[in-house]
Amino acid sequence: MQIVSQSSSNSRRLIIIGLSVLAVLFFMLDIMLGSVSIPFGEVVKIVFSGESDTTAWLFIIEKIRLPKAITAILVGCGLSVSGLQMQTLFRNPLAGPSELGITAGAGLGVAAVMLTSGSTASIYAIRQLGVSGSWLIVVMASLGAALVLSMVLLIAGRIKDNVILLIVGVMVGTITVSVISIWQYFSQPEQLQEYILWTFGSLGGIVQYHLCVLSGVVILGLLIAFASSKALNAMLLGENYARSMGLTVGKTRFIIMASTSLLTGSITAFCGPIGFVGIAIPHITRALLGTSDHRILIPCCCLVGTVLMLVCDIISQMPGTQTVLPINVVTSLLGAPVVIWVIVSRNNLRSSFS
Amino acid sequence: MNDSPILTARNLSIGYKAGKRLPRIVSESLNLDLFPGQLVCLLGPNGAGKSTLMRTLSGLQPMLSGEILIDHESLINLKPADLAQKLSLVLTERIDTGNLTVSELVALGRTPYTGWLGSLSDLDKEKISWSMDATDTKQYANRRMNELSDGERQKVMLARALSQDTRLILLDEPTAHLDLPNRVEMMRLLHNLARQTNKAILLSTHELDLALQAADKLWLMHPDGKLVSGVPEDLVLNGSFEAAFIKNGFHFDRNTGTFTIHKEAASTPIYLSGKSNLVFWTKRALQREDFVVSENPDLRYKIEISADDENPVWEFNDGSKTTRYLTISKLLTDLQQIKPTNKI
Numbered sequence: 001m002q003i004v005s006q007s008s009s010n011s012r013r014l015i016i017i018g019l020s021v022l023a024v025l026f027f028m029l030d031i032m033l034g035s036v037s038i039p040f041g042e043v044v045k046i047v048f049s050g051e052s053d054t055t056a057w058l059f060i061i062e063k064i065r066l067p068k069a070i071t072a073i074l075v076g077c078g079l080s081v082s083g084l085q086m087q088t089l090f091r092n093p094l095a096g097p098s099e100l101g102i103t104a105g106a107g108l109g110v111a112a113v114m115l116t117s118g119s120t121a122s123i124y125a126i127r128q129l130g131v132s133g134s135w136l137i138v139v140m141a142s143l144g145a146a147l148v149l150s151m152v153l154l155i156a157g158r159i160k161d162n163v164i165l166l167i168v169g170v171m172v173g174t175i176t177v178s179v180i181s182i183w184q185y186f187s188q189p190e191q192l193q194e195y196i197l198w199t200f201g202s203l204g205g206i207v208q209y210h211l212c213v214l215s216g217v218v219i220l221g222l223l224i225a226f227a228s229s230k231a232l233n234a235m236l237l238g239e240n241y242a243r244s245m246g247l248t249v250g251k252t253r254f255i256i257m258a259s260t261s262l263l264t265g266s267i268t269a270f271c272g273p274i275g276f277v278g279i280a281i282p283h284i285t286r287a288l289l290g291t292s293d294h295r296i297l298i299p300c301c302c303l304v305g306t307v308l309m310l311v312c313d314i315i316s317q318m319p320g321t322q323t324v325l326p327i328n329v330v331t332s333l334l335g336a337p338v339v340i341w342v343i344v345s346r347n348n349l350r351s352s353f354s
Numbered sequence: 355m356n357d358s359p360i361l362t363a364r365n366l367s368i369g370y371k372a373g374k375r376l377p378r379i380v381s382e383s384l385n386l387d388l389f390p391g392q393l394v395c396l397l398g399p400n401g402a403g404k405s406t407l408m409r410t411l412s413g414l415q416p417m418l419s420g421e422i423l424i425d426h427e428s429l430i431n432l433k434p435a436d437l438a439q440k441l442s443l444v445l446t447e448r449i450d451t452g453n454l455t456v457s458e459l460v461a462l463g464r465t466p467y468t469g470w471l472g473s474l475s476d477l478d479k480e481k482i483s484w485s486m487d488a489t490d491t492k493q494y495a496n497r498r499m500n501e502l503s504d505g506e507r508q509k510v511m512l513a514r515a516l517s518q519d520t521r522l523i524l525l526d527e528p529t530a531h532l533d534l535p536n537r538v539e540m541m542r543l544l545h546n547l548a549r550q551t552n553k554a555i556l557l558s559t560h561e562l563d564l565a566l567q568a569a570d571k572l573w574l575m576h577p578d579g580k581l582v583s584g585v586p587e588d589l590v591l592n593g594s595f596e597a598a599f600i601k602n603g604f605h606f607d608r609n610t611g612t613f614t615i616h617k618e619a620a621s622t623p624i625y626l627s628g629k630s631n632l633v634f635w636t637k638r639a640l641q642r643e644d645f646v647v648s649e650n651p652d653l654r655y656k657i658e659i660s661a662d663d664e665n666p667v668w669e670f671n672d673g674s675k676t677t678r679y680l681t682i683s684k685l686l687t688d689l690q691q692i693k694p695t696n697k698i
Contacts (some may be wrong), residue, residue, distance in 0.1 A: 008496075204493060211635040230472035234465050237449055240414055245518065246438030292453035 001179055010295070019303040026310035030069045033319045034176050054087035064204065067211050067252055067312065071136045071203045074269050075197030076273060076281070076309030077302040078218040082263040084301050085256050086292070088232050089153075093342055095165045096279025097264040100152050101173020102145045103275075107199075108176050108269035109144025111183055113137055136271075142217075142265030148172055149257050200326030201272035203313055214270050221263035222302065228255050236292055260284075274328055276335020281305045283342055308334070358426075360522050361411065368410045378416050380406045381579035384420070388556055390521060390663035394549040394583075395565035396558040397601055398575030402551040406576070408526045411556070412443055422492045424522065426663035438466035442518035444511045444525040449499065450485065456502070457495040460486055463517035481592050485516035489543065489549075505536030512543070525557035529564070537561055541568040561598075566611055568589070574598045614641060622692060624646040628659025632666050639682050643689065655692065658686075 032043045038057050045052060047066070052058040059326040079097060085104075099101050113136055118227060153166050225232075231252045234242040239249050267274070285304045287299060314332060315327040367382040368608070375541035388394060398404050413423060413429055419669040422429040424440050427594065432440070449459075450603070463485070474482070489509045502510065508528055515523050529537040541561070545568045548555045550569040551675040556573075559565055565572060566586045574594055582594045589595045596606040605614050623646045626633055636649045637657060650691045656671040668679040672692065679685040 067574075198592065227470065230468065230470060231466065233472060234462060236454065237462065238447060239461075240445055240447070241432060241443065242450075243414065244412065244438060244441070245462065246435035248434050286453055291458075292457060340623040 008290070010234065012291075015288055016176045016222065016300065016303065019300070023303055023306045023310070023319070026307055026314065027073070027221045028308045029062060030072065030314050031065045033301050033314055034060070034065060034317055035322050035324075036226065059121075063207060064140045068204045068313065070211065071206050071214070071271065072309040072313045074218045075203065075223060075271055076305030076307070077259040078263040078267045078275040078305075079274060079303040080281035080285070080305035081222055081298055082260040083280075084297060085225055085228075085232065085293070086278070087257050087282055088235050089253065089260075090165055091235075091238060092165050093283065094339070095169075096276070097184055097260070097268075098273060098275040099166060099279055100169030100277040101148050101176055102152075102181070102260070102264045103268045104173040104176040104274040105144040105146075105148030105272060106147075106265045107144070108143070108180055109140035110137055110269050111180050111266065112144070121178060134210050137269045138213060138217055138266045140265075141269035143247075144176075145268070146257060146261035148176055153253070154258070172197040172245055179316045195242070197329070199270045201328035201331075203219060203275045203309075203327050205270055206270050210270060214266055217262055217266040218311075221259045222298075224259040224262070226295075226298050227257065229298055231293075232256070232294040260302060272328065275332050277305065277309065277331050279342075280335040280338035281308060283338055284308075357390050358385040359389050360425060361556075362386070362423040363411070364421050364423075366410070366422060367418040368406050368415075368476075369418050370406075371416070379579070381575070381581060382418075384581055386573065386581070386583065388522065388554045390554050391548055391552045392554055392570045393545050393568060394556045394571045394573060395487060395553070395569035396556060396573045396575065396599065397560075397562060398558075398563055399577055399601075402575040402577050402598075403525060403579055404575055407556050407581075408556075410444055413437055432666060435466060438518065438520075440520050441522045441524065442515040442520040444508075444515050444523070444528050444554045446527045447645050449507070449511065449533070449598070454499050455496055455592070456491060456499065456513075457482070459487070459499060459510060460491070460513045460517050463514040463519075466518065468494050480519045481519055488516055488547065489513040504531045508532060508536075508540060509543070512540075514545070521553055523553055523555045525555070527558055527560070529559055537564060538570070541565075542567070563612060621646045622655065623650070623653050625649070625656045626650050626655045626659070627651070627657075629661060629666075632659045632661065635670070636682060636685075637688060640689075643686055644693070645689070650674060 022044050028040075028043065028047075031047065032038065032040055036057075037318055038061065042052055042054070042057055043061065046058055046061045050058075050062070052061075082102075085098040086097065086100065089095070137226075151172050155172070198348055199312075234245050234247050237245075237254065242252070243249050264302075281301055281304050282297070285301045286292065289296060289300055290302065293295065309331075312327060312330045316327050316330045318325060327330070361382055363386040366384040366386070367379055368370060368384070369377050369379040369381070371377045384407075396404050396407065410417050413432070413434075417429075424432065424437070427436075429437070437566045439459075443472060449673075454462075460482050462476070464474060464482065465472065467478060468474060478608070484491075487494060490505070490510050491509050491513045493644070494506065494510075510530070512525070512528070522565060528544070529540050544555050544557065548570070568671065569586055571583060572586050572589055572595075574589060576582070578597050582589065582598070584594070586595075590608060590611060596608075597671065599606065599613070605615050606612075621644045624640060626637060626640070626647050629634075636657065638649055654673045658669045658671070660667050660669065668685045669684070670677050670685060670688070672677065675690065679688070
């Protein structure tokens, strides 16, 4: 991989630098913009020194906007890397956490916690849970994600057809959603309302230990993903080649699934199902960098994911107005066209995987 | 060839385990040896179990019984990582990782030797460079896989297997999607590689005539799962070759080493004489028209081919008169009259 020509590695470096600059820029912009306008200088001062003359501004930045921006970064990194891993694992460009029902599985895990605890609280109330509760939610959501992922893998693992995999994923997702619906059917109207709010997705309200738990799990998932990038590269050639190159395919698959489930599960538990980030960002990154090498793709997916999630968050705040759009709506508006682009440009579909 | 074999199979049974029922045995009591420096072609009709054997030998599919030794170590006891340093594969499945450049794909062959992140050492780079030279793929090192033709792709896949630096290479139908010049080139390449690098190369193929020319040894798989091995010429002369591909309307010509489409219909014998290359092509034309070419000069119909000043002339004698033709086409048109009428 080092035999890449000089010019392409130079332009790659430029793109990475550009993305990093954009990431910092949008991070600052995301903190700056909102229903209360705070001058840029003050924002910089608060972020870097943690002091301000106006306590209200300090509170808004430290307790609301900063956690939200960090959550956006975690979501952008986590979902896009989990999508990238799934696309390589299934050798299918249409694989992604929300498309194959993995987020629905995580939702089921969250629902199961609420159901068995007998609590009147809904999923949306996880933000009121304590530390142990948030760990329980993360574990259950990850297990739910892993359950659906292994089911899809079992049914469609050997099928190379892109569209069939997508259909199987949608079906498994539908079954999962149905199970959740049964529970919903027996729920109180106010719980239902809160559940529906959860499905819109939200980056806000994750503070203190919740943010720590989320960051910890996402960083762990990302590290596992990066450590398996050599294996992911070998998986590009398909399982038979991977095995002939000394990979224990079962173990590799388990590690990739673990990482994917942790990332998708934890993020979905806290932020609700956020669509299209997982499928769209790996494609954008691949197109941008023109490589399939996961050692480059994983960090760059994080960068692109960070930039785009911050942009989505900025758009969802509707700068200049008091309205806030649900984050899931914004990501779908941006992500769905990318999926259509992937399907329409057949060459793209053929050349990335399958 | 005094070396000990790289791959040995003793009393091997291959097939598929079908749950609690009896396993479906494709072939049993196979005894095989693969020596370094040899190019071995595995031939057999469709469904004889070529792929099953290839998959079993490469460890992708469990054997039913018997044992396979690779470098004196049992295949079952070899860890995937160790096996990867002894055996590399080129599979039939088409790889569509369009974003990978050729050099990146060839570098993947070094996977068994690199560290946890897959960084390439100088030795790795040297091996990659060598295998791209050996397969003549360096010219498109920076091109992407989806920009290559099938023939170029297959050479790249071979380069990847070479960079894996194993003494044994297994190729499953490496010539399957290639046109004739590319097939010939691939076989020539494999033949030379086996000689120059002292690797043992086993490939399964449907290219009978190419295999006859290039292989040091043939493994012939019969439809009933029996496997005969030997030097190609021996197998042709003792009839094993013919037996493996026996089928109606199909005839193996031991004189030319090619298969001919032989029709059952009652046909008219014709005596043919003349220069050998002219006879060869005339014979093909006549056989296509359901005539039988005989070496008996007492037949009623005779064709004599003579060549004056490079221009061949066909003289056809139907027992009463002799006609001269300047092309096979005209000859065939007139021969239609003496053909027995086809009753359908």
